[in-house]
Amino acid sequence: MDKMLNIALPKGRLGEKVYAMFEAAGFDCPSIKEPGRKLIFENEATGVRYFWVKPSDVAIYVERGAADIGVAGKDILLEYEPDVYELLDLDIGKCRMAVAAKKDFRDNRARTLRVATKFTNIALKYYNSVGRDIDIIHLNGSIELAPILGLSDVIVDIVETGATLKENDLTVVEEIVPISARLIANKAGYRFKTDQINGLVKKMQEM
Amino acid sequence: MNETVTSGKNVSSELCALYGSFGYVRYKMNKFEEYDLYARNKDFLVADSVITFTDTNGKLMALKPDVTLSIAKNSRDVPGEVNKLYYDENVYRVSKGTNSFKEIRQLGVECTGEIDDYCILETLSLALKSLQAISPECALDVSELSVISGVLDGCDLTSSQKREILKRIGEKNAHELQALCDAAGVDADTVALLKMLVTSYGDPADVLPALKDALPGHPGLARLESLTASLGSDAVHIDFSLVSDMSYYNGVVFKGYVGGLPESVISGGQYDRLMEKMKHTSCAVGFAVYLDLLEGFAVPSAAYDADVLLLYGETDSPAKVLAAAQKLTEEGKTVCVRKTVPAKLRCKETVDLTKGGACHG
Numbered sequence: 251m252d253k254m255l256n257i258a259l260p261k262g263r264l265g266e267k268v269y270a271m272f273e274a275a276g277f278d279c280p281s282i283k284e285p286g287r288k289l290i291f292e293n294e295a296t297g298v299r300y301f302w303v304k305p306s307d308v309a310i311y312v313e314r315g316a317a318d319i320g321v322a323g324k325d326i327l328l329e330y331e332p333d334v335y336e337l338l339d340l341d342i343g344k345c346r347m348a349v350a351a352k353k354d355f356r357d358n359r360a361r362t363l364r365v366a367t368k369f370t371n372i373a374l375k376y377y378n379s380v381g382r383d384i385d386i387i388h389l390n391g392s393i394e395l396a397p398i399l400g401l402s403d404v405i406v407d408i409v410e411t412g413a414t415l416k417e418n419d420l421t422v423v424e425e426i427v428p429i430s431a432r433l434i435a436n437k438a439g440y441r442f443k444t445d446q447i448n449g450l451v452k453k454m455q456e457m
Numbered sequence: 458m459n460e461t462v463t464s465g466k467n468v469s470s471e472l473c474a475l476y477g478s479f480g481y482v483r484y485k486m487n488k489f490e491e492y493d494l495y496a497r498n499k500d501f502l503v504a505d506s507v508i509t510f511t512d513t514n515g516k517l518m519a520l521k522p523d524v525t526l527s528i529a530k531n532s533r534d535v536p537g538e539v540n541k542l543y544y545d546e547n548v549y550r551v552s553k554g555t556n557s558f559k560e561i562r563q564l565g566v567e568c569t570g571e572i573d574d575y576c577i578l579e580t581l582s583l584a585l586k587s588l589q590a591i592s593p594e595c596a597l598d599v600s601e602l603s604v605i606s607g608v609l610d611g612c613d614l615t616s617s618q619k620r621e622i623l624k625r626i627g628e629k630n631a632h633e634l635q636a637l638c639d640a641a642g643v644d645a646d647t648v649a650l651l652k653m654l655v656t657s658y659g660d661p662a663d664v665l666p667a668l669k670d671a672l673p674g675h676p677g678l679a680r681l682e683s684l685t686a687s688l689g690s691d692a693v694h695i696d697f698s699l700v701s702d703m704s705y706y707n708g709v710v711f712k713g714y715v716g717g718l719p720e721s722v723i724s725g726g727q728y729d730r731l732m733e734k735m736k737h738t739s740c741a742v743g744f745a746v747y748l749d750l751l752e753g754f755a756v757p758s759a760a761y762d763a764d765v766l767l768l769y770g771e772t773d774s775p776a777k778v779l780a781a782a783q784k785l786t787e788e789g790k791t792v793c794v795r796k797t798v799p800a801k802l803r804c805k806e807t808v809d810l811t812k813g814g815a816c817h818g
Contacts, residue, residue: 315719333720335698336630435629438714438721441596441694444658 255298255446256439258312258320260305264343264431268321269300271340275453297446309334309434318439319447324429325408329371335440337451338433345410347372349424352397355404357423366396367406376406376426394418469545469564469748471590476543476566479583484542484567490527492519498526501705501731506551508558520549524565525743529731532569534739539570559749565725567743569732574680577709577727578687580742584713584723585690587746594716597723598658598696599685601677602707604668605697608650612643626655627700654697661685664695677708684709705731711744722750764790766804768797770811781810 257272259265269282279293279300292299303311308320313332325347327336347369357363359382366387367373377384387402394414396402408429409415409422433454435447473483495507501523508520521527524546532540545564552559566583568576581599588595605626609619618641625634631652638648650671657664665682672678685693701710706726713723725744732741765785769778778794785792785808793802808814 313719315717334628336628336633339632436719438716438719440629440658441598441714442594442716448658 253297253443254292254294255319255443255450256317257298257300258303258308258317259300260308260321260323260431261302262305264305264323265302265321267342268340268431271342271454271457272298272300272450274457275450277450312434312436315436315439317436318443319433319435319450321431322434324427324432325369325372327432327434328375328427329369331371332434333437335435335437336432337435337447338454340431340433340454343429343431345408345429347406347426347429348409348422349376349404349406349426350394350397350409350415350420351404351423353419353421355397355423357403363404364402365404365406366393366402368393369406372426373406394420468591468751469562472564472587472746473543473545475586475590476583479541479579481541481543481566484528484544486521486524486527486544486546488520488547489518490521492517494526494530495519495522498705498731498734500702501526502550506558508549521546522548522550524548524563525567525728525731525745528567528569528743529728529735529737529741532732532735532737532739532741534737535570537571539568539572539576542567542569562748563745564748565743565745567741569737569741570739572727572729572740572742574684577742578684580725580744581684581688581693581709581711584711584725584744585688585692587744588692588713588715588723591722591746591751592715592717595692596694596714597688597690597692597711598694598699598714599681599709599711600695600697600699601681601709602701602703602726603677604672604675604681605651605654605700606703607672607675607677608647608654612638612641612647614641614643622651623700623703626651627698629655629658629698631655658696658698659694660691661693661695680709701726703730705734709742713744718750720747720750722747761803761805763793763802763804764806765792766798766802766807767792767794768807768809768811769794770796773810778810781808781814 259268277296277298279291279298282291282300289302290299301317305323306326308322309326309330309332311317312320312334321340323343363382363384364387365373365384366389368389370386370388373386387396389396393405393407396405397420398418412422415421440447492507492509495502499505507522510518512518524544528542543566547560548563549558550561566580568580585597588597622634622637625637634651634655635648653671657668661682665678669678681695699710699712705728707729708727710726712721714721723744723746727742729740732739767782767785782792782794793804
């Protein structure tokens with residue numbers, strides 16, 4: 251079996267921040283900083299191989315064993331519920347999953363609530379837990395438009411600073427769950443690379 | 458790809474012979490079962506959906522999504538007796554990735570009746586031997602549910618709090634476990650113990666001493682120590698994050714992994730509570746081997762479709778062509794006989810009878 255530790259990193263700013271943490275923990279891979287379009291980087295000396303993948307795909311790479319570990323947002327983990335270990339809260343990429351609506355929104359419980367979201371599973375579970383009948387409208391982007399155009403009553407989305415909501419005259423009406431980046435591991439990979447993974451977790455915890 | 462993994466087809470006959478050598482009897486089942494059995498035990502199934510149809514007598518039937526439920530249902534309670542069975546059956550489940558039904562080949566062992574620690578050890582040993590037959594790089598992870606359930610039963614938790622905490626234990630998610638326990642008012646010592654159980658993983662000799670200090674005299678830990686020592690293999694690990702559904706399972710539970718496969722290929726344990734639900738007085742232990750998982754990994758794609766492409770023409774007699782093909786197969790070569798060269802066929806060499814049997818690579 252491949253003894254290198256395969257790590258899926260989310261492309262973008264969060265991924266760069268995460269790599270800096272791995273580097274500081276002693277799992278550096280200098281080639282990752284070289285400009286270019288390469289997606290795989292490895293450093294035999296530290297025993298690591300990094301992949302840049304789309305943030306929403308990290309959990310799939312890890313669940314299917316293409317990566318032993320990876321870093322994914324809690325939003326992705328709650329939405330897709332991959333069968334993986336969640337070993338560490340990295341305490342970065344912090345935001346919250348929230349319900350937002352137009353400032354003058356008043357919930358009329360006599361009718362079905364129309365909810366626009368990219369996070370169907372999270373929204374369904376949340377409204378199920380509070381016993382509210384909803385109609386889910388799945389959107390892939392520009393979720394904030396939905397209540398403005400009357401497509402939905404509320405939206406369920408990630409809120410970081412709230413600036414986008416503010417600019418569109420929307421406001422948070424309910425917080426569902428706090429979100430941050432999590433270190434996840436493949437369940438089988440953990441068995442065969444236990445020392446490497448536990449060693450990395452320990453160093454990250456000490457940082 | 459891990460080339461040391463044995464393919465599903467090769468390994469199944471080896472495993473059947475192994476189970477037979479320990480006196481397990483082949484149990485052949487009907488493909489169908491009354492749907493009611495699954496409706497009453499939905500939580501026991503890996504996936505909720507079942508393929509159903511109405512039989513000629515009007516009964517709602519189902520294509521089997523699981524074998525253990527049928528064995529448990531048909532088990533007989535005879536004092537002092539132990540029934541040892543193995544099966545090799547197809548089951549029908551929804552595949553997580555495609556969200557459509559899939560036929561899955563499942564092999565397994567079930568031992569029902571007056572189960573003692575020998576039966577459990579024998580089952581664990583067969584699970585370990587099964588893993589070793591699949592790949593030399595394997596891990597059998599074992600837990601004892603009474604350890605975790607004992608700790609949780611000592612806390613004043615609602616069923617939903619308990620469910621959420623068990624979910625975090627299964628994820629080795631110590632940070633959220635801490636937050637949930639804090640919110641539920643679980644005392645700090647118990648939280649520390651739960652976190653210790655969740656994060657402990659590895660060789661029994663490394664893991665158990667510290668846990669025995671934390672839970673002195675716990676019979677579940679003593680049982681684990683004795684069973685794992687009797688197995689005497691480096692591939693056996695302790696893992697308390699194995700939390701199979703406690704309304705069906707109890708006591709020893711385990712999962713088996715092989716290098717290169719992303720999921721567990723073996724899953725099993727004691728399911729006395731399922732037997733109780735079915736009004737049986739006897740106990741049970743068993744495991745399933747998910748052969749379908751081996752398929753994608755085990756067979757390296759061949760570089761060639763056949764060793765020889767044997768070409769013949771209109772003037773070549775069928776007898777001459779057959780004789781040439783037979784000669785090649787007798788030499789131990791695989792042969793593809795065609796009139797023209799197929800577009801996507803890959804052969805190591807071509808023998809052209811129209812050119813007097815000229816051979817070219």
